[in-house]
Structure formats: C-alpha cells, structure tokens
Amino acid sequence: MILMKFDFDSLKVKVGFEIHQQLDTKNKLFCNCKCEEANGSYDNNFIRILRPTKSELGNFDRAAIFEHTKMNTIKYYSKVGLSCLVEADEEPPHDVNRSALETVLLFSLALNSNIVDEIHVMRKLVIDGSNTSGFQRTMLVSTGGNLKVDGFRKIGVQSICLEEDAAKLLPHSKLYKEYGLDRLGIPLVEIALEPISGKPDEIVNVALTLGRLLRSSKRVSRGLGSIRQDVNISVNDGKVVEVKGVQQLSQLVKVLDYETKRQYGLIKIAEEFEKRNIDDGFIGDRIQDITYLFKDSSSTILKKILKDANSILLSIRLRGLNGLIGYEPINGIRLGKELGEFVRFFGLGGIFHSDELPKYGVTVKDVENIKELLGLSNSDAFLIIGGNEKKINIVLEPLIRRIREFKHGVVAETRSATMDGSTIFSRPRAGSSRMYPETDILPIPVESVLLDDLKQKIPLSWNDLIRQIMKKYELNIKLSEHIFDSQYYDIFEKIVSTSKNITPTFIASKLTEDVVSLSRNNLDKSLLTDDILIEVFDNLEKGFIAKESVTLIFEKIMKKESKSVKEAINSLNLIKINDDELHKILDKILNDNAHVIKEKGINSIGALMGKSMIMLRGKVDGYKINEYLKQKIERFINDEFFK
Amino acid sequence: MKKEATANLNNSDSGKDDYISRSKQLLNKYKVKIGDSVKLISNKGDYTGIIMPRYESFNDNYVVIKLNSGYNIGISIDNIINITSEKLSETSVNVSLNPVKTDEPHNGKFVLTKGINHDIKKPLLSSSLPKILLLTTGGTIASKIDYRTGGVTSILNASDLYSIFPEISNYASIYPEFLFNEYSENLYASHWSLLSERISYAVLHEQFDGIIVSHGTDTIHYTSSAMSFALQNLSIPVVLVGSQRSSDRPSSDAFTNLLGAIKFITKTNYAGIFVCMHHTSSDETIACHIGTRVRKNHTSKRNALQSLDHFPFALIYDSDIVCNTDLKRINTRNNISKNLISKTSFDDRVFLLKFYPGFDPSFLECFSNFKYRVIILEGTGLGHVNKNCFPYLEKLIDSGIVIFMTSQCIYGRVQMTVYDTGRDLLDLGVIPLSxxxxxxxxxxxxxxxxxSSNKKELVEIMRTDLSNELSNTSPLIS
Known part of the structure; x- marks a missing residue:
C-alpha cells in the first residue's frame, strides 16, 4: 500500500501507541462543568504567565525549561457552564468523576490489565499553556495486559491512565498564545501499548482494533478530535521519537511512513558525520554578524527580514559539513530542512545554508564574502539565520546544540503530526521528573466490590458486538461494521429507536454508503449535524418526504446550498403529495399514454414509470408509484377488454 | 499545600512516623525504608520503583511506590508477597517532605541570633540595587517543591530564590531570612510580636530599603493590621505578600505578587504596612492594599485579598504604578528611622462574637466565666443585635467588659443612631467602631x-484613627 524508495523490511521499526480517547461523560473529570464545545462563543477571559518549577535535584525538566525559553503570555477564554474556577486554576479540583473512573476500570478489565489497589492522582508538568495550572492531572489505573488483534499476535498493554484533556489552542495573536477552556478537564483514557514491529497496515490494524474496543463500550465520545494517538517510533533500536496528535488512521499511515523515512535519513546523515569525523567543536566555532553585507541586497527575502530595525543576520561556521546540509539520503529528508523547521519553531522564518547558495537573491559575491569572513575552507559549510535580534539570541545556542546532535542520528524528541502526515519538531521529550503528586486529591482505593460489579459490564468484543448489531437491527455484516465504525452509530441508534416506518437497513445505508459517496465529491459531511439527520429521518418517518429525498437533502446541505432541512425540502420541491393528487397525476399520464398501454399491455409499466418519476421524484415513493401504476394499468386493460 | 504531612520523613525510624503501624511493620519486615528503590512483588504483578512516604491522614493498608514512569500507585498490604531493595549506591533517595519546622515555643520576643544580623554593607549582588529584607513566616511564596513527594520546603537562601525567580535580580538585592514557619491559621498574637520586633530591629539597625514578609493568606490581613498598630511612623515600606497557588506550581501567583511588592518598594516613595496580591484573576496587575483596610474575601481565587471601602492604595502594572493617595495617614519614605513608634505587645483577652438570628442571649452569661476584657460584637447591618440581648449586654458592661460594635456587612460603616435598636445599644454603652x-x-x-492603662484610654485608642483603620469618608466605588 505504501511505496517507498528504501526497503522497509530491512529496517527494524518499532511503533508504540498511546491512544487518547475522550470519554462520553456528562461532567468533566474534576468539576461539574459540561463536556461540550464552546464553538467560539466565550464570555470571559484572563491572562496568565507560566514558569517552570525546579526539581528537588535542582534540575528543571528539560521539556519544561524548553517551553519556558519560548514562553509567552497566555490568554484563556472561558464560558459559563463549560468551565469554572477549577479550569481557571482558581479553585482546587473536586473529587474524580466516578463515572469516568468506572469507564477506565472497564477498559482495564477488558484488556486484562492489572488494576492498582489505590489510585494516586499525579501532576504532569506541561507549561506550554495548554493547562492553566501548568500541569496535567493524570492517574495510573492499571499496568500490563493485552489486546487481541486479528491476524496479529496479542499486543502487550503497558499502562492505562485516566487523565484530563488539555485546553484547546485557538488561532492566536502575536501578543498572546490563546486557549479555550471548554476542552480542559474533559476525561480522557490513555492506553499505551508495548512497542511492536510490523508493516504500516498491520500497525494501523492494531490502532483500529483498540479504537473499536473503546467504542464498543459506548462510553466514549465520537467524532473528529475525540480520539488522538501519540505514536512512539524508533528505527533500528535508536532513540524514540514521540509524534503527537494523530487524529485519523489514514493520517497514521502517512506519519509512520514519513517518520520512518526521516529517522532512516537521520541515521544516514549521522553515518556521514561519523565518516567525516565531525567533532562538536567544529559546529558553530565561529559566528559572524553579516547584517552589513546585505544592507543593499536585492534579495526580497533578506529585504523582508531586514525591514525591521531590530533584525540581524548571523552566519555560522560549520566545519567539515560542506555538502551535508543539503545531502538528501532519502527523498525529502535533509539536515537543512530539519534545521529550518527547528528555527521556525522559535518564530524565525527559516535558514539559508551554503549547499543551496547562491539562490534567493544571495549572490556568488555574497557567498564569497561570507566564506572569507568565516575563514571557510572547501570542506566547510555555513548557515545564515536572520530575524529579530532577541529571538536570534534565544535560538542560537539550541540551534548549535541541535546540529551537534545530528551526529547521534535520531534525537529523542516530541514532534507533532501535520494534517498531510509529516511531522514537525515540537520539543525535547519530557522525563519522569515532571511528575509529582496532586496533593489536593486524596488517593482513591479501588474496592473489589466495585470491580466485581464492573466485571458484569465489560464491553463486548468487536466480533460479538457486530453479531449483536446484526441481530438487533437485522443488518448484514458489512453494514453493521460500517455503521459502527462510522461517526454516526449513536445517531443511528437514536433514529432507529423513534422510527416505525423506516427500516434500520435503510437508515444505516444512508448514513454510511450515501454519506461516504457524497463526501468523496469533496462535500462537507460535518454540515450534517445530528439535529439535521434526526430532522431528515423524522420527515421521512412522518411521511412528509419520500425515501428518495433523503440523499437529495443530504447533498443540498453538504453543498451548502441549503442551511436547514426545511430549506432543502422547499428548494427541491420535495413536499410529498397526497394520494388524491397522485391519482390525478397518474390518471393524466395514463390517458396521455393510452396508446402505449394498448400496444404493450402490462409491459407498458416500464415506460410509464419513467414518465411518472420525472414528475414525481422525491415526492412519492417509487414503489408506491409502481404499485398504483400497476393497478391502474391492469384496470385500464380490463376496462378496454370489456369495453 | 496544607495536606502535606508534618512528620520528618528522613527518619522513618523515629517516633513521628508517616507509615502507621501496619505498613510500617511490613517495611521493617522486608528491611526497606522510604526512599529506597525496590522491587515489589504482589499477587497482581511486579512493580519497581521508589518507596514513597504516606500522608498521615490516609488509611494504613497501602504502600505507595513511585514507578519509573513517575506515577505513584498504592499497593494493598494484603497483596504484597515480597519487597526487595535494589541495593545500588545512589538508589536510596533522600525524600524530604516537610518544610523546616520550628517546634520551639517562643515567648513573642525577638531574639537576635547569630547570623541573622545582616551585614548589608557587603552587597549580595550589585551594590547599586535597593536592598530588601525578605522575612519568611510560612506562606507558600518562598518554598520549593520536592518533585518526588510533592512536598514543599522553604527557601532559605538568596541564591535559591534567584534561581527560581531570576528576574528579581534585575530589581533588588534580596536578603531572605527565615523567621518561623507556620500555616497562618496557627499564628498567635505572640507571632505578631516576634515579627514586629524583627521588623523594628531591621528598621532601626539595618539599612534596608524595604521589607517583604511572606505570609500565608488565610490571616495575612490580621497580621498586616497587627503590624500597622505595632509599628507606626515607619520610615520604609513593609509589604506582606502571600500567594493563593503555591510556588511549586508553574501557575503560582507567588512570583508576580513578590515582584509587585519589589516594584512597589523600589519604585514608589511610600512607607508603612501594605499587602500585595493579585488585583484580578490575571497575572497582570498587582494590588497594593493598606494593612488595616484589607480582607480575604475568597477562599481560593488569586484576587482573594480586597481593599474594604477604599480603592487599593496602589495598582502595580507591568511598567507603571498608579497610587491612590486619598487616605490621610500614608507616610512617605524618609531617613528618620528613630521616629518609629514600636509597641509590639498584644493582649489576647478579646473575643469576636458574631450575632445571628436565633442567637441565644443567655450565651452571653458565659463570659463571666472567662478572662475576656473586650468583646467585638459583629452585629447586623448598621450595628444591631436582638433586643433580648440588651439585659445581658448591660450586665457584661457593668462587669467591666468593653463592648465594641462592628458590622457583619463586609462593606460600609456602623451607624447606631439610625434605628431604635442602635440607639438603645449606645445607651447601654456599646461603642461603635465606624x-x-x-x-x-x-x-x-x-x-x-x-x-493602655485604663478603660477610658482603651476606648480612646480604639476610636482614634492610627493607621487608616477608621476613615471619615467612603468613596463611591462601583
């Protein structure tokens, strides 16, 4: 399924999953606020500054201090009902939401994981602003266990935790990082699996199986953003890279592909470092301000950088690295690209390097000047970074350290997944020193009585569940799987429960096949909200519209041509006509086509049906037209016969 | 951080212990102690990690270990099969849970101990920076987290403080000093005496530009009032600072409050007793309150401390300080430290009595069995209590107890001439405190x-404005 220019099998790729799934609870994990989206309608805001706290050994957590170097002021937005003083870090957390805890205990039981005797709530330092307190509250519920995956062996479970979701990053201004508090505190289950090796599609199957298990409990939220996977990826037993924020399985395949390639590329680059005997002292041993060289440069990029009076351009000597910055051991993976990403993280635009210059308006002469200034030999390379002087001073040291790290190949770090399936640098990996107890909440003993009770409620296995759905709704296996895997399962059950006249099969196929085929045409299925779906099927149930109209209405709404079901029905002229009118129309068609009937007898129904549908599509069920026509034609022939 | 245990955990063999009998016996049995790296085998599975202290209030049936992932879990003693110590040289971690405690009783007198007298002629950092004495009394502001346990310890030296709050070194040289360490609800009047003695000594004998007192917020306004009366005509500012989120948290308000106090000391020209805390929920503006006109009005919010009836004395913004000087008794900074009126003793025979509907007047009879000399009666509204209390109050006043009236309304003044009830109370001899x-x-x-030497003098002192505790005008504040 994936085409690669290197041999995937020859690499030892290990993938560990950490799945984060929002639980479908009424209230948040540590307060009574509702678990709903604010959809941008906030009614209050405040400003905070977070700072790293020191460990007892006198060390700051690496990840924490890193965040602090790029710290900016954070603005939080809240909405009454969706967040309270707890989310604002203005009140201690309340007791743990029991329903959320029970759900996680259920998952632990389902995965044969060892539940701890007493749960301790911990604080995990996170000072990027996504938590107002500066830490995420999390608790280890169980360790060990296994997941059975079809066509795979059993996959080991490392740990199962219950934790609070982080605040939602909003599009923000230059002044502040901005977050919405509505998502902060929503309960999440975090399940970490043992690292496994396998083909990307096999690995995706593991994620799919785990996701299905969670969903089969019917205690988790559905829809985009409610499930996120962190993926730990290592190649040839190298350092582990954690990729955060993979939301869809299709994205996961691409991320695995990209990250494997990237790590392979980094290993190749490190081999070159080794060959050339690159010492730490070679990197950044001379740094020269070259702003003056480009005062009158015609390069539009440089002009743009230097427009700001506080901007400077620095050149950095990299001894022995000539040709290595642009070296591309595998398609799309270059040291230069990694470094560009790194400095962009600090808010700079990017880098220039000697392997790509002259280019971008930097002339041969410019390059020669820089080489002379830095005293470069033929085997040496240089980098140019430009931007606000303060920013440059912040980025310089980490950048040089980062380049030195390339000689070790893959660096243990946290990256985030992009929508197109690549990964970008986000911070060094956090250590265990960032965990300390949440002293505001007492430890929670797990009573064996509770566990005995929960054992009765363990979610069904995937296969059993599908069988159950098939039986209950009389769906075929394919449709049962499709509707359950889709985001519409909950709404499907809801609609079925209120429908007498529509079959579950019809509802399921509309919600799966039809929606999928419409979205293939780039129509937006997110416009089909639960309310809209309920309204459409309700119209059908009450006989106001015909079966044929359902897809037409979906299409109208997904195309943004209609905002409401009513509008779609009106604009499509779908209001079902009553029997009197139907008889009148059919009689007229019959009369107009009397010659056809006389000629073809009962076989004329095909032709007449076609003519009728042109006039009646979406207003009357096809089968009804067919039936009425059949009766009318028979009567007509009969009458003719006895005439 | 109130749930921290109080025992000394470095010494689990001592009488004071965090693991109570059952779990302690178990640890003894396997010859392991708190801080040891162990492998623990239970009938549910094996765990490796560090044995953690257990807080006193928790039940005794579990052993807590910190796994390598950083998570703590509790394992039921009944499930434990074996514990073996991982005997590596550095694996036993010194787990300390407690702030430094002063268990010695003090008599309320400040005793100059060796090393406390700051030789501030030897500058700590740049000599050009203002010098500030930082007295810690137990609040959360000058403490640091122990990551392994979640406990906090006090910061006792300046370099620790600078390492946590590096920005401070741009504004001032700080001389931290440990005075005592108590949750503020545990303070007595004797602590006020001790603190005011120490401040008095610093003002008279050490050339600080200002003094900051870190203090628990629960009773910070009582202490600030106490300082306001005990230390009058101060030549320098003394700012009490608290925090509502302890400094072990990245979101702590300790730093911004402390920085606010430092800015107030270094950038304005006022002397006296002040309290600096957040003005709003945001880490933006710090309010500087007058020591006698401030109250804790919220259990947990950052801006819990609020000025009563008046605007905060100053609002400290990022690069600007706006002062509100409508109160009369605010001194400006001066070099005449000898003008200090230092009267640092307190007599705690004072009772605060809150009246409420349904209050049984006969309760007032019990005061004849106690030592109390003064009752502050917290009446309703303008200063009222049920008329059935009158005969009892009269008896108390006749017996020599002085009764003052304040209002249980948080804002506004007592005015006892408006209704009969108030006038009758005045006739009985109840004294309103505006x-x-x-x-x-x-x-x-x-x-x-x-x-004071007699009742008359006492009443006169109470009714005279000494430190802005009484004001004639109340500004209209929306």
Whole structure:
C-alpha cells in the first residue's frame, strides 16, 4: 500500500501507541462543568504567565525549561457552564468523576490489565499553556495486559491512565498564545501499548482494533478530535521519537511512513558525520554578524527580514559539513530542512545554508564574502539565520546544540503530526521528573466490590458486538461494521429507536454508503449535524418526504446550498403529495399514454414509470408509484377488454 | 499545600512516623525504608520503583511506590508477597517532605541570633540595587517543591530564590531570612510580636530599603493590621505578600505578587504596612492594599485579598504604578528611622462574637466565666443585635467588659443612631467602631488592651484613627 524508495523490511521499526480517547461523560473529570464545545462563543477571559518549577535535584525538566525559553503570555477564554474556577486554576479540583473512573476500570478489565489497589492522582508538568495550572492531572489505573488483534499476535498493554484533556489552542495573536477552556478537564483514557514491529497496515490494524474496543463500550465520545494517538517510533533500536496528535488512521499511515523515512535519513546523515569525523567543536566555532553585507541586497527575502530595525543576520561556521546540509539520503529528508523547521519553531522564518547558495537573491559575491569572513575552507559549510535580534539570541545556542546532535542520528524528541502526515519538531521529550503528586486529591482505593460489579459490564468484543448489531437491527455484516465504525452509530441508534416506518437497513445505508459517496465529491459531511439527520429521518418517518429525498437533502446541505432541512425540502420541491393528487397525476399520464398501454399491455409499466418519476421524484415513493401504476394499468386493460 | 504531612520523613525510624503501624511493620519486615528503590512483588504483578512516604491522614493498608514512569500507585498490604531493595549506591533517595519546622515555643520576643544580623554593607549582588529584607513566616511564596513527594520546603537562601525567580535580580538585592514557619491559621498574637520586633530591629539597625514578609493568606490581613498598630511612623515600606497557588506550581501567583511588592518598594516613595496580591484573576496587575483596610474575601481565587471601602492604595502594572493617595495617614519614605513608634505587645483577652438570628442571649452569661476584657460584637447591618440581648449586654458592661460594635456587612460603616435598636445599644454603652472591619477591630483591641492603662484610654485608642483603620469618608466605588 505504501511505496517507498528504501526497503522497509530491512529496517527494524518499532511503533508504540498511546491512544487518547475522550470519554462520553456528562461532567468533566474534576468539576461539574459540561463536556461540550464552546464553538467560539466565550464570555470571559484572563491572562496568565507560566514558569517552570525546579526539581528537588535542582534540575528543571528539560521539556519544561524548553517551553519556558519560548514562553509567552497566555490568554484563556472561558464560558459559563463549560468551565469554572477549577479550569481557571482558581479553585482546587473536586473529587474524580466516578463515572469516568468506572469507564477506565472497564477498559482495564477488558484488556486484562492489572488494576492498582489505590489510585494516586499525579501532576504532569506541561507549561506550554495548554493547562492553566501548568500541569496535567493524570492517574495510573492499571499496568500490563493485552489486546487481541486479528491476524496479529496479542499486543502487550503497558499502562492505562485516566487523565484530563488539555485546553484547546485557538488561532492566536502575536501578543498572546490563546486557549479555550471548554476542552480542559474533559476525561480522557490513555492506553499505551508495548512497542511492536510490523508493516504500516498491520500497525494501523492494531490502532483500529483498540479504537473499536473503546467504542464498543459506548462510553466514549465520537467524532473528529475525540480520539488522538501519540505514536512512539524508533528505527533500528535508536532513540524514540514521540509524534503527537494523530487524529485519523489514514493520517497514521502517512506519519509512520514519513517518520520512518526521516529517522532512516537521520541515521544516514549521522553515518556521514561519523565518516567525516565531525567533532562538536567544529559546529558553530565561529559566528559572524553579516547584517552589513546585505544592507543593499536585492534579495526580497533578506529585504523582508531586514525591514525591521531590530533584525540581524548571523552566519555560522560549520566545519567539515560542506555538502551535508543539503545531502538528501532519502527523498525529502535533509539536515537543512530539519534545521529550518527547528528555527521556525522559535518564530524565525527559516535558514539559508551554503549547499543551496547562491539562490534567493544571495549572490556568488555574497557567498564569497561570507566564506572569507568565516575563514571557510572547501570542506566547510555555513548557515545564515536572520530575524529579530532577541529571538536570534534565544535560538542560537539550541540551534548549535541541535546540529551537534545530528551526529547521534535520531534525537529523542516530541514532534507533532501535520494534517498531510509529516511531522514537525515540537520539543525535547519530557522525563519522569515532571511528575509529582496532586496533593489536593486524596488517593482513591479501588474496592473489589466495585470491580466485581464492573466485571458484569465489560464491553463486548468487536466480533460479538457486530453479531449483536446484526441481530438487533437485522443488518448484514458489512453494514453493521460500517455503521459502527462510522461517526454516526449513536445517531443511528437514536433514529432507529423513534422510527416505525423506516427500516434500520435503510437508515444505516444512508448514513454510511450515501454519506461516504457524497463526501468523496469533496462535500462537507460535518454540515450534517445530528439535529439535521434526526430532522431528515423524522420527515421521512412522518411521511412528509419520500425515501428518495433523503440523499437529495443530504447533498443540498453538504453543498451548502441549503442551511436547514426545511430549506432543502422547499428548494427541491420535495413536499410529498397526497394520494388524491397522485391519482390525478397518474390518471393524466395514463390517458396521455393510452396508446402505449394498448400496444404493450402490462409491459407498458416500464415506460410509464419513467414518465411518472420525472414528475414525481422525491415526492412519492417509487414503489408506491409502481404499485398504483400497476393497478391502474391492469384496470385500464380490463376496462378496454370489456369495453 | 496544607495536606502535606508534618512528620520528618528522613527518619522513618523515629517516633513521628508517616507509615502507621501496619505498613510500617511490613517495611521493617522486608528491611526497606522510604526512599529506597525496590522491587515489589504482589499477587497482581511486579512493580519497581521508589518507596514513597504516606500522608498521615490516609488509611494504613497501602504502600505507595513511585514507578519509573513517575506515577505513584498504592499497593494493598494484603497483596504484597515480597519487597526487595535494589541495593545500588545512589538508589536510596533522600525524600524530604516537610518544610523546616520550628517546634520551639517562643515567648513573642525577638531574639537576635547569630547570623541573622545582616551585614548589608557587603552587597549580595550589585551594590547599586535597593536592598530588601525578605522575612519568611510560612506562606507558600518562598518554598520549593520536592518533585518526588510533592512536598514543599522553604527557601532559605538568596541564591535559591534567584534561581527560581531570576528576574528579581534585575530589581533588588534580596536578603531572605527565615523567621518561623507556620500555616497562618496557627499564628498567635505572640507571632505578631516576634515579627514586629524583627521588623523594628531591621528598621532601626539595618539599612534596608524595604521589607517583604511572606505570609500565608488565610490571616495575612490580621497580621498586616497587627503590624500597622505595632509599628507606626515607619520610615520604609513593609509589604506582606502571600500567594493563593503555591510556588511549586508553574501557575503560582507567588512570583508576580513578590515582584509587585519589589516594584512597589523600589519604585514608589511610600512607607508603612501594605499587602500585595493579585488585583484580578490575571497575572497582570498587582494590588497594593493598606494593612488595616484589607480582607480575604475568597477562599481560593488569586484576587482573594480586597481593599474594604477604599480603592487599593496602589495598582502595580507591568511598567507603571498608579497610587491612590486619598487616605490621610500614608507616610512617605524618609531617613528618620528613630521616629518609629514600636509597641509590639498584644493582649489576647478579646473575643469576636458574631450575632445571628436565633442567637441565644443567655450565651452571653458565659463570659463571666472567662478572662475576656473586650468583646467585638459583629452585629447586623448598621450595628444591631436582638433586643433580648440588651439585659445581658448591660450586665457584661457593668462587669467591666468593653463592648465594641462592628458590622457583619463586609462593606460600609456602623451607624447606631439610625434605628431604635442602635440607639438603645449606645445607651447601654456599646461603642461603635465606624468603618473598621471586624478583623482589624479584634487585632486593634488586642493591641490597645496591652498598650493602655485604663478603660477610658482603651476606648480612646480604639476610636482614634492610627493607621487608616477608621476613615471619615467612603468613596463611591462601583
């Protein structure tokens, strides 16, 4: 399924999953606020500054201090009902939401994981602003266990935790990082699996199986953003890279592909470092301000950088690295690209390097000047970074350290997944020193009585569940799987429960096949909200519209041509006509086509049906037209016969 | 951080212990102690990690270990099969849970101990920076987290402080000093005496540009009132600073409050007793309150401390300080430290009594069995209590107890001439305290009782504005 220019099998790729799934609870994990989206309608805001706290050994957590170097002021937005003083870090957390805890205990039981005797709530330092307190509250519920995956062996479970979701990053201004508090505190289950090796599609199957298990409990939220996977990826037993924020399985395949390639590329680059005997002292041993060289440069990029009076351009000597910055051991993976990403993280635009210059308006002469200034030999390379002087001073040291790290190949770090399936640098990996107890909440003993009770409620296995759905709704296996895997399962059950006249099969196929085929045409299925779906099927149930109209209405709404079901029905002229009118129309068609009937007898129904549908599509069920026509034609022939 | 245990955990063999009998016996049995790296085998599975202290209030049936992932879990003693120590040289971690405690009783007198007298002629950092004495009394501001346990310890030296709050070194040289370490609800009037003695000594004998007192927020306004009466005519500012989120948290308000106090000391020209805390929920503006006109009005919010009836004395913004000088008794900074009026004793025979509907007047009879000399009666509205209390109050007054009236309304002043009830109470000899808050009134009464020779003098002191605790005008504040 994936085409690669290197041999995937020859690499030892290990993938560990950490799945984060929002639980479908009424209230948040540590307060009574509702678990709903604010959809941008906030009614209050405040400003905070977070700072790293020191460990007892006198060390700051690496990840924490890193965040602090790029710290900016954070603005939080809240909405009454969706967040309270707890989310604002203005009140201690309340007791743990029991329903959320029970759900996680259920998952632990389902995965044969060892539940701890007493749960301790911990604080995990996170000072990027996504938590107002500066830490995420999390608790280890169980360790060990296994997941059975079809066509795979059993996959080991490392740990199962219950934790609070982080605040939602909003599009923000230059002044502040901005977050919405509505998502902060929503309960999440975090399940970490043992690292496994396998083909990307096999690995995706593991994620799919785990996701299905969670969903089969019917205690988790559905829809985009409610499930996120962190993926730990290592190649040839190298350092582990954690990729955060993979939301869809299709994205996961691409991320695995990209990250494997990237790590392979980094290993190749490190081999070159080794060959050339690159010492730490070679990197950044001379740094020269070259702003003056480009005062009158015609390069539009440089002009743009230097427009700001506080901007400077620095050149950095990299001894022995000539040709290595642009070296591309595998398609799309270059040291230069990694470094560009790194400095962009600090808010700079990017880098220039000697392997790509002259280019971008930097002339041969410019390059020669820089080489002379830095005293470069033929085997040496240089980098140019430009931007606000303060920013440059912040980025310089980490950048040089980062380049030195390339000689070790893959660096243990946290990256985030992009929508197109690549990964970008986000911070060094956090250590265990960032965990300390949440002293505001007492430890929670797990009573064996509770566990005995929960054992009765363990979610069904995937296969059993599908069988159950098939039986209950009389769906075929394919449709049962499709509707359950889709985001519409909950709404499907809801609609079925209120429908007498529509079959579950019809509802399921509309919600799966039809929606999928419409979205293939780039129509937006997110416009089909639960309310809209309920309204459409309700119209059908009450006989106001015909079966044929359902897809037409979906299409109208997904195309943004209609905002409401009513509008779609009106604009499509779908209001079902009553029997009197139907008889009148059919009689007229019959009369107009009397010659056809006389000629073809009962076989004329095909032709007449076609003519009728042109006039009646979406207003009357096809089968009804067919039936009425059949009766009318028979009567007509009969009458003719006895005439 | 109130749930931290109070025992000394470095020494699990001592009498004071965090693991109570059952779990302790178990640890002894396997010859392991808190801080040891162990492998623990239970009938549910094996765990490796560090044995953690257990807080006293928790039940005794579990052993807590910190796994390598950083998570703590509790394992039921009944499930434990074996514990073996991982005998590596550095694996036993010194787990300390407690702030430094002063268990020695003190008599309320400041005793100059060796090493406390700051030789501030030897500058700590740049000599050009203002010098500030930082006295810690137990609040959360000058403490640091122990990551392994979640406990906090006090910061006792300046370099620790600078390493946590590096920005401070741009503004001032800080001389931290440990005075005592108590949750503020555990303070007595004797602590106020100790603190005011220490401040008095610093003002008279050490050339600081200002003093910051870190203090628990629960009773910070009582202490600030106490300082306001005990130390009058101060030549430098003394700022009490608290925090509502302890400094072990990245979101702590400790730093911004501390920085606010430092800015107030270094950038304005006022002297006296002040309290600096957040003005709003945001880490933006710090309010500087007058020591006698401030009250804790919220259990947990950052801006819990609020000025009563007046605007905060100053609002400290990022690069600007706006002062509100409508109160009369604010001194400007001066070099005449000898003008300090230091009367640091308090007499705690004062009772604060809150009236409420349904209050049984006969309860007042019990005061004849106690030592109390003064009752601050917290009445309703303008200063009222049920008329059935009158005969009892009359008896108390006749017996020599002085009764002052404050209002249980947080804002506004007592005015007892408006209704009959108030007038009758005045006739009985109940003395109204205008717009003095109940909290300030009780502190002032303790101080006045100790610093007056008769009832008349006591009443006069109580009714005279000494430190902005009484004001004639109340500004209209929306």
């Amino acid at each position: 717009d003095m808050s109940s909290e300030t009134a009780i502190v002032k009464a303790m101080w006045a009782l100790s610093n």
